[in-house]
Amino acid sequence: MTTSTLPVTTGGRSAPDAGAPRGGALRGGALRWWISDVLVLTQRSLARIVREPETLMDVTIQPIVFVLLFAYVFGSAIAIPGGGSYREYLIGGMLGMGIAGTAPGTAVALVTDMSTGLIDRFRSLPMSRAAVLAGRTVADLLTQALGALVVAAVGLAIGWRVHTGIADTLAAFGLALLFGYAFTWAGACLGMVLRSPEAAQQLGFILFLPLTFISNAFVPTQGMPGWLQAIANWNPLSALAAACRHLFGNPDPAAAVQVWPMQHPILTVLLWSAALLLVFAPLAVHLYRRKSLA
Amino acid sequence: MADIPAIEAEGLAKRFGATQALAGIDLSVAAGSILGLLGPNGAGKTTAVRVLTTLLRPDAGQARILGADVVAQAGEVRTHIGLTGQYAALDDYLTGRANLIMIGQLGRLSHRQARQRADELLERFDLTGAAGRAVKTYSGGMRRRLDLAASLIGRPEVLFLDEPTTGLDPRSRSVMWEIIRELAGAGATLLLTTQYLDEADQLADQIAVIDAGRVIAAGQPEELKARIGDDRLALELVPGADTAAAAAVVTAYAAGPVSALASSPGGGGPQISAQVTRRDGITTEVVRALDAAGVPVTSVTLRRPSLDDVFLTLTGSLAVDPQPAPGPALAEVTGGAA
Secondary structure, three states, rough: OOOOOOOOOHHHHOOOOOOOHHHHHHHHOOHHHHHHHHHHHHHHHHHHHOOOOHHHHHHHHHHHHHHHHHHHHHHHHHHOOOOOHHHHHHHHHHHHHHHHHHHHHHHHHHHHHHOOHHHHHHOOOOOOOOHHHHHHHHHHHHHHHHHHHHHHHHHHHOOOOOOOOHHHHHHHHHHHHHHHHHHHHHHHHHHHOOOOOHHHHHHHHHHHHHHHOOOOEEEEEEOOHHHHHHHHHHHEEEHHHHHHHHHOOOOHHHHHHHOHHOOOOHHHHHHHHHHHHHHHOOOOOOHHHHHHOO | OOOOOOOEEEEEEEOOOEEEEEEEEEEEEEOEEEEEEEEEOOOOOOOOOOOHOOOOOOOEEEEEOOOEEEOOOHHHHHHHHEOOOOOOOOOOOOOOHHHHHHHHHHHHOHHHHHHHHHHHHHHHOOOOOOOEEEEEHOOOHHHHHHHHHHHHHOOOOOOEEEEOOOOOOOHHHHHHHHHEEEHOOOOOEEEEEEHHHHHHHHHHEEEEEEEEEEEEEEEEEHHHHHHOOOOEEEEEEEEOHHHHHHHHHHOOOOOOOOEOOOOOOOOOOOEEEEEEEOOOOHHHHHHEEEHHOOOOOEEEEEOOOOHHHHHHHHHHHOOOOOOOOOOHHHHHHHHHHO
16 A cells, blocks of 8 residues: 555656655644644635635724714713713723624634535544634634724724723733633534524624623613613623723723622623633534534 | 555445435445446435545444544544545635645645645646636636645545536546546546446446445446446337337347337437447438338437436436435435535
8 A cells, every 4th residue: 555646746746745644744743733723724714804805894894883983973972970981981892892793703604614515625634623613713813803903093093092001901902802702602603503604694693782782882881771781780791891991991880880790890701701612612613523424 | 454445335324314315335445446436316425425534424334444444533534535525625715726735734734745735736737827816716627626636635545536527518527537547547546426327437447336325236337338238229200100110120220128108208209219239320220221111210319328228227217317306316415515
């Protein structure tokens, strides 16, 4: 049995690596290959963005529209309990929405992938199974980071300012991206369960819209009916917005809300992120395996 | 080592809901040879390929690639195989070159090796000019070639080609045939599925005819053709013509039983068909004889045995139902989407 059999070079030329058994590389360095697979697939997702930059609209145009809409239209009618600028209040909430808002996109991309033959190709290769999902989520994390920068830039343009130091600012962005990455895995699960990109798009929107609006992201919860306040105050996006506002030194009326997550927003976001990752990442991998093995 | 079959399957079975896609398949393919898996849509060809390439788990039975079990040692199997499915498994948004490099790297080549190999394959498959273009701009034939190149990038020892020429124009088809022959000549083991008897005949060392999830005949193309018989002579008569007289005339030229139908499926006149052992001049002779017997003829054709003839001979029923039953057709659809 020869290990290398297909000379597809013309005229008898053979590649320098001819004869190298490719199975040999599998032994040892499993982690190195896993990282390599994830990077290759991340690169693939990013290459698509370079070809079709309009796929970035949900982290570029959309947050700009939302910020302008809320800052100039709705914001004029929203009073911040305890006082302060609504525009400064807005950005902490917008950051969470802009970042978590990519999750439906994750679902759509994965449903699309699963419906093409490309996933079969991946599965017939000696690569890591989980790398397909990891590569997608890492690429989405990078687009989330871009989204965060866009929100910050448009915020600065409308008068949002950070009143703390660089460490707190970085902590706020880090916290938002950590939560965003964990949340992406929920989108990945959705992508494994649904059959069509359209369904993923619509269901993602239906689930995501109440999640962002029944929170303190845009409006302080103090004015909501009591039962809705309870939901909003326990919504992880409220904790994320409160944590960011606290770290930026922006108006944070949630600090006056006597509910545990609002009293400990940073810890709440960390716990939520860990819980989302622990539940949805293994679930997504499980669903991926099951779906593809039938 | 040299004695292990490259592909081996025993009693492979797979069910999708109510459909038994594979009902106990046995295969053995010697290293360096080509097996043609011949069968109609829904026969279970794609399901068999998916099981052999670790994409599907069989309900029963075993399969080994170069001695490695496709379930228990799936990881090792994947280091030996290349797969070209029915639908080009490529990223439409990447360039041809980027696709190959990506698949090479995922197939455990270093970036440098993958790049070098991609360029070799692009040149070999006449895609160098299109290498920098997104795959979604490629024609059907170019996609197939790139897809095949992608499955070769890791230098697989065993290559699976699922209907590699379906949907290709004749020129692309002959290019594909040439490539397949070259691969086989270089010592690779190939399993290719096809719906075309001539394709299996042209390319394969061994043919397994598969129907309703079972191998119903297996052997060398010559053996199989000997069982299926010779060329077919088919006549259509003017409506109302004397079918019995025509059949009597044709019998003199036939190598086997002559069949007569009172009317053509399309609403035409009676049909007469028979196997004949020679080609030269036979249509002229038959038409003259029929003319002499006073039987008017609408058309006469001489054709090679088709997949239908194979199935007619082996199973007594037509391979492709004019109105496909939902069951078998579903088997491949489910197999592809699952």
